[in-house]
Structure formats: structure tokens, C-alpha cells
Amino acid sequence: MKKVLLSLSACLILTMHTLQAQIPGGICNWDNDKKAAIVLTFDDWSPGHYPIAVPELKSRNLVGTFFATNSTGSYSWPQIRIAAADGNEIGNHTKTHPHLTTLTPAQLNDEIRAMKISIDQNITTQKVTTFAYPFGEYNAAVLDSVKKSGHIAARGVQPASSYPYNFAATENAYYNIATYAMGPTVTIATFNGLVQNVTTGGGLLTFLYHSIDDATTSHGDNWYSQVKQADLQAQLDKLVSVKDVVWITTFSQAIKYHKEKACATLTQTQVPDGTTWKFTLTDTLSNNTIYNQPLSIKLKMHGVNYMSVLQNGVALPIDRIRNDSILFHAVPDKGEIVLTTQLITSTKNMQAASDNITVSPVPSNGLITIHAAKTINPSSVIVSDLAGNILFHQPHVSFADDVQIDLSGFKEGAYLIHIYEGEQLITKKAIRVN
Known part of the structure; x- marks a missing residue:
């Protein structure tokens, strides 16, 4: 048996005046107070995705989003279930990868909604919430169909010129998220520069991969804009090196977090009395089934040694206590949050x-x-x-x-x-x- 020896940099300060007091801290911009978010997206479920991309991600404890389509009949539900079981998101990329702007409303429904239903029926551990436009093409009718079929965001194919935190000023902006297309000419220096740019900007960077294969193309994945396995490995290794400051996550989780944070309010319901401190965390999003992404809360303790955090009577893990600050996760609209100096366990049978x-x-x-x-x-x-x-x-x-x-x-x-x-x-x- 092996043994392991344990030896939002920009966090928005919310100024509430509940009970005439200012909350010393607030909801972090990104998970675990990371400076920025990066999402790896893989389009088409091409032949190299399962034998190369999936295990390369897993070996580094990274996740990505696979926008799968069945246009070539290459779909393999058992393989896709394995990718999903590793924590990867399976997104919607239509049934046959058509030019959506040329289709009738009925055809749009078949390509978008029917494909979402098919994925949901075959991947029961998660629900499809995001979409990628084939060829990056969409118009008002396509966007409307994507929205009405239950997707909370969509990714295009155009790159961003900068990476500010407020990258989606309107609801429709979430349905044309920018991305950087990867291919054989993208150097590791360019990749590293993009990672640095989003870290500085504090926003969201998505990468778009298509074909991935080894040095001899033994998997036959030369569909489009092939990235060699060695290059992918170098890029993933770079992401591993910045995991402490950048949140590497799925497209759905990044969008959920950003949307929830944008309309969430942390309200103090009891000022700290030396032993107890109470809050509520709410948002204005109506669908709590979809928008259930835990948000990171970072608070200054002012010398009080809080031992437990509970939400609705259930003990929450404390992610970090450092420099007189406490960091933990809580879900909006899930009940009162209590910080206490007492050691309190969950109300469940332990x-x-x-x-x-x-x-x-x-x-x-x-x-x-x-x-x-x-x-x-x-x-x-x-x-x-x-x-x-x-x-x-x-x-x-x-x-x-x-x-x-x-x-x-x-x-x-x-x-x-x-x-x-x-x-x-x-x-x-x-x-x-x-």
C-alpha cells in the first residue's frame, strides 16, 4: 500500500450593509479563488479523441469538454461513457454537423434538440447544457433553437482579442463564447502566452481541438487541423503547472459559475459575535436544477478560529485557512450558512x-x-x-x-x-x- 506524506486571485469584495456591517470578503470570481479559467474543448469525437485525448487528460487529473457529433457514424456510446466517467463534459455538436443557417425550423429541431435528447438518454451521469456551432455558423433562428432546447451557452470558433472577467455583458453573449483554435502551427510558446494572457486578464480562455493523433497518425485522425500527441502532452503539462492559479474545468462548469456569480448575493444575517457568523447565499437564476454550481466564498476571520462551516445544517468542507482568511464552497439558494468556532458535524448519520x-x-x-x-x-x-x-x-x-x-x-x-x-x-x- 502506498503512503502519501502531507507536509479568484481577484476576489470581488461585496459591500453589503446588512445589520450596518460590511462583509470582509465575498464570492470569488472563479473556483477556489483562482485568477482565471481555462476550458479545453474537443470537437467531432474524431478517431484520436478516445485513444489519446481522454487518457492524456486523465493521467494529469484534467478534464475537458467533448462536443460530439455522429456525422460520420464514429459515435461509440461505451467510449463516450468512459470519457464522461472521467469527469469530462459531453456537449452537443448536432447530429450530422450541418450548416445550421441553411436549415428549416423542423430541421434545426432535429439536429439540436433531438441530439441533446439522445446524449442525455445515453449518458445518464450528466445532462447536456452546452453547444458548439458546426463551422461556427449561427443566426437568430439557430440561437433561438439552441436556447429553447435547454442549452445555457454555446461556443463559436472565433478567437478573443483579450480576456477580461466580464466577457459576457448580455445573455446572448454566452451563446457566442470565443475560442482559440489549435492546430499544427500553434507553438508551445504561443500556447504559454495565451495562458499568461488569460491569467492576467482574469477571464475565460477556451481552446478548440479537432484531430489528434500520434507521430505516425496510427489512429487515422487526420480529419481537420491535426494536433500531434507530443504537442498535446506539452500543452497539458503547461496547464498542470498553473493549476494552482488557473481553474482548468469544463465549459459547462465555467459558464455556470460565471452566471451564478454574476447574479449572486452574499447577505450577512448575523454579525460575528466571536463564536458564530451567519449568511445567506442567493441568486436570481430560476432553474436551481441546472444552476447548482458551488461558489467559492472567501472571508476574513479577524482572528476568530472558525472550526466548522455548515449550510442548511450540513457540514461543508473547508478548502483553505490562510492569512486569517477562510475559503469554502456553498451553493446558492441551499439554505443558511453558519460559521462557528465549535466542531460541528453533519446532521446525517455518521x-x-x-x-x-x-x-x-x-x-x-x-x-x-x-x-x-x-x-x-x-x-x-x-x-x-x-x-x-x-x-x-x-x-x-x-x-x-x-x-x-x-x-x-x-x-x-x-x-x-x-x-x-x-x-x-x-x-x-x-x-x-x-
Whole structure:
């Protein structure tokens, strides 16, 4: 068994005056307070996407959006289900990749709505919410059909000249999102420059890939604007290197976050009293089934040691505590948010989750090992003393292997290990001895 040793840069400050107080913080522009967002999109489900793009993304823990069409009969639902299971988005690129502006209303409906229904029926783990125009062509009738068939955004083929955060000033602007087309002439220097530009601008950058194949084109993917596997690898490696500052996500998640944030309000309902702080998070979007993307909230704690964050009575993972600020996710319209200095767990039955986690040895003179009998999702791990003072915090810890924490620098005594499993907070005791 392997063991792992744990050793919105621009966040909008909302000025609410609820209870005559200003909230010291607010909703971050992007997930986990990242500076910008980047989306990788792949059109047509061409022959190189499944054998090359899908595993190259997975090996780096990256995701993208595959706008699939069945124009050549190359569709393989089992393969597409595997891509979706890896966390990739499957978007709508029509049934036969036609010139949409030449079609009748009935034909548009068959190409757009019917294809969305087909994908939803075959990929049951997600719902289609985004669209890519074949050839980048659309008019008012096409846009109307895309909207009415249940898509929240669409991607074109034209590049952006800059990458500001307010890239969609109107609702229709979300249905012509710019993109940078990748091909054999795009150098890694150009790619890196684009990444730097969006990081500086704070907005959204989408890349558009078509054919992808290896050096000898062994998969026969020379449909259009082929990118070699080695070049794709270099580009993905660059994205891995900037993951701490740029959110690499799917098209749907980026658009949902941006739309929700644009109309969300964080309202203070109880001023901090040294132990408790309360808020509501609401937005003006009517479809909470679609718009359920968690938003990152970053707040200044002013020296108060908040141990728990709850929404509607359910414990939320704390993503980061640093420089007297706390960062966590919450979903708009999902109930009151409470920050408290108490260690409070979810109202759900926690016995099964608690039994799944063991900490050993107890006592320990140095390393302790956290073991999950059943694999859990990446979780936050916090070590506190019995008074609730946080001494160690590591977000997004993978429990695919055992996790180790070195207590050798701690004083002798008892400590609490706090681990989130889903919506539940599990607490275990550790004892440090010499």
C-alpha cells in the first residue's frame, strides 16, 4: 500500500450593509479563488479523441469538454461513457454537423434538440447544457433553437482579442463564447502566452481541438487541423503547472459559475459575535436544477478560529485557512450558512463514515497514518488541539492511498484529526508522545 506524506486571485469584495456591517470578503470570481479559467474543448469525437485525448487528460487529473457529433457514424456510446466517467463534459455538436443557417425550423429541431435528447438518454451521469456551432455558423433562428432546447451557452470558433472577467455583458453573449483554435502551427510558446494572457486578464480562455493523433497518425485522425500527441502532452503539462492559479474545468462548469456569480448575493444575517457568523447565499437564476454550481466564498476571520462551516445544517468542507482568511464552497439558494468556532458535524448519520476511517498508531512519537477502508473523494484534513486551534490544514487530499502526517514537531498531548467525507465531518483522536 502506498503512503502519501502531507507536509479568484481577484476576489470581488461585496459591500453589503446588512445589520450596518460590511462583509470582509465575498464570492470569488472563479473556483477556489483562482485568477482565471481555462476550458479545453474537443470537437467531432474524431478517431484520436478516445485513444489519446481522454487518457492524456486523465493521467494529469484534467478534464475537458467533448462536443460530439455522429456525422460520420464514429459515435461509440461505451467510449463516450468512459470519457464522461472521467469527469469530462459531453456537449452537443448536432447530429450530422450541418450548416445550421441553411436549415428549416423542423430541421434545426432535429439536429439540436433531438441530439441533446439522445446524449442525455445515453449518458445518464450528466445532462447536456452546452453547444458548439458546426463551422461556427449561427443566426437568430439557430440561437433561438439552441436556447429553447435547454442549452445555457454555446461556443463559436472565433478567437478573443483579450480576456477580461466580464466577457459576457448580455445573455446572448454566452451563446457566442470565443475560442482559440489549435492546430499544427500553434507553438508551445504561443500556447504559454495565451495562458499568461488569460491569467492576467482574469477571464475565460477556451481552446478548440479537432484531430489528434500520434507521430505516425496510427489512429487515422487526420480529419481537420491535426494536433500531434507530443504537442498535446506539452500543452497539458503547461496547464498542470498553473493549476494552482488557473481553474482548468469544463465549459459547462465555467459558464455556470460565471452566471451564478454574476447574479449572486452574499447577505450577512448575523454579525460575528466571536463564536458564530451567519449568511445567506442567493441568486436570481430560476432553474436551481441546472444552476447548482458551488461558489467559492472567501472571508476574513479577524482572528476568530472558525472550526466548522455548515449550510442548511450540513457540514461543508473547508478548502483553505490562510492569512486569517477562510475559503469554502456553498451553493446558492441551499439554505443558511453558519460559521462557528465549535466542531460541528453533519446532521446525517455518521457511523458508517466514521468506521471507514482509522488513524494509527495511537499514541505516536511521530508519523501517524490515516487509512480509508473504502476510497473516499478528495477531502480536507485538519489537525487541531483540544481547544480548537488549527495547527495543520491540507485541502483536496486524495485517499486513494494511505495518508501520513508528521506530528514530530508537535508538543506531547492529544490532538484532533478532522476529515471530511462528502458532506460529513469525521473527527479522530491522535496522541503525541516522546
